[in-house]
Amino acid sequence: MKKILFVMLSFLVGTGAMAGEKDEYFTFNAGFLFNSTLNATLGYEHELTYGNAVELTAEIGNQWQRDPVCGKICKDVFWKGYYWDGGLLYKHCLKKFKNSNLRLRFGPEFGAYTGRYFFAVEGGLEYNYVFPSGVQFSLIQKNQVNFLHGDSFRNGLLIGLKIPF
Structure with a gap:
């Protein structure tokens, strides 16, 4: 009788569960974007x-330029092209593999580039x-179109980790 009750109880508890559903992660990504940009992103996913996800992100970066006086990249002008932004991304699962997945990510972002605000x-x-262990390695190909200032396009690669809560 105990075995029958245990099997029935485990069946009732296990039927509504899906692998990866409602998991939460702290994400950290870093990498390079075109045109001469360093980027770091923190997020909550x-x-x-069905493998889809939503992520709330905060991003900082720096677009370096050459010093007009000395003609090379100097420490005096390196950090002059900073930006920050935040956004909400929806990640649609395109393909699930045995221990990995491929997602399409898109969404709006708002921020500031050297003091001028933008929408992206x-x-x-x-x-x-x-x-x-549940930790995830992520490789992100990022494309960002910015409006309301001169730094219109950013695209590049980021690598990162997702740590489960």
Whole structure:
């Protein structure tokens, strides 16, 4: 009788569960974007059903330029092209593999570039590999179109980690 009750209880508890559903992650990504830009992103990701996810991001970066006086990249002008922004990204799962997935990511962002505010739209691809511990390695191809200032396009590669809560 105990075995039958245990099997029934485990069946009822296990039927509504899906792997990866409603998991939450702290994300950190860093990399290079075109045109001469360093980028770092922090985020909170919440997984939805069927491998989809939503991420709330905060991003900082720096677009370096050559010093007009000396003609090369100097420490005096290196940090003059900074920017920061934040946004909400929806990540649609395109393909699930055994220990990884491929997602299409897109969403709006708002921020400031050297004191001037901008609105941006981000899109790109994200590949995640899940380690047995639950930590994920991510490789992100990022495309960002900015409006209301001169730094219109940013695209490049980021690598990062997702740490589960």
